Amino acid sequence: MTPDAQTLYAVTEATWPPARIETRGPVTLRDGAGGGKRVSAATATRALTPDELTDAEAAMRGLAQGALFQIRAGDDALDAMLSDQGYRVVDPVNLYVAPVAALTVETPPRVTTFSVWEPLEIMREIWAEGSIGPARIAVMERATCPKTGLFGRHDNRPAAVGYAGLHQGVVMVHALEVRAAHRRAGMGRWIMIEAAHWAARHGAAHIAVLCTKQNAAANGLYASMGFAPVGYYHYRQKD
Template sequence: MSPDVHTLYAVTEGTWPPAACRSLGAVVIRDGQGGGKRVSAATVCGPVTAEDLPRAEEAMRALGQSPLFQIRQGDEALDALLAAQGYGVVDPVNLYAAPVAGLISETTPKVSTFTIWEPLEIMREIWAEGGIGPDRIRVMERAASPKTGLLGRHDNHPAATGFVAIHGGVAMVHALEVRAAHRRAGMGRLLMIQAAHWAATEGASHLAVICTQANTAANGLYVAMGFAHIGQYHYRQKD
């Protein structure tokens, strides 16, 4: 049975964790320390009113972060409240999952993909080319094991990298980046297959991935590989 969307929300946080989090009433405030929206966005664990928002906004600003909420399935009332307060929608995201057993029937060509931890300098360079800098690498370092980095080679050159970690028996791929000169060569698919083989050795039942809805090429890849669309989330951000 595929994990449900709430399971994948937990896997996302377990494999891509904030530096710290604390509760202000029903609002969970995350300290992302520059690691991006996913580790900086507030979420809620109960009803929130317009009177609750200023305190949450103040807490986020105190961390040097703009007011930002992640809107998950079941947060429709919060979504409407934030819209009324002038928060705009940012980066709708799809969550996908597939059984590991169905992915490992395929293997990658020899010396084309590798699992490596700690990241090599070339992996850091590829991430940096895609805008994934030291703050996001520190997110990877915070994730509890089992975890590993992914490295792909194409035409005898380092071509792609990624990160995968396991939480609750589900492996999730993050920060998948393919160098511009090696795109359309199937490197994204090969790294996902490599991630599945690694996940199988670690006993994970499913491989999951997050993808912005605007990234049509990546969404198409995951669907073509047999990943099921489990759900979505989006952000509401105040300028």
């Protein structure tokens, strides 16, 4: 059975975890430790009262984070309430999934891609070039699920990196980065195929990825590889 959006929300949390989680009534607060929106955004099970919202905002400020909520499927009332309170929409994201077996019919060319953990220094350098710095690598390092780094070479040079984690039979790929000099050479596709082979070796049935809706090139890549959209989320941020 194809994983649904609720499953992929859980897979995201397990494979790309915040440093700490705290629940206050209907609100789940996340301490991202500088690791970006995905690990810092609060979620809520319903629309909040004024006092609950004030409390959540104070708690986020206490973590040295801005007022930020992730809005998932079914959060329409929360979304409307935050809009009324001056929160703007930021970074709508598509959730994609594909069967592992559909991607493992191909094998990357010899010495093109590798699965390796812990990340090599050159992998860290490529991530840094794409603004994926130590705080985001720390997210990968603290994940307790089965995981791997993904490393790709093109024209005998280090060209691409990624990270993948496994939860509930789904491997999710994060932090896919291709060096500018090696784009349009198919490296993103080969990294995803390498991730699928790693997933198959670890018994996963599906592979998933998140992609901002504005990233036309990446959305096109995943569609061309047979990934199907199964859900979405966006953020509400108060400046």
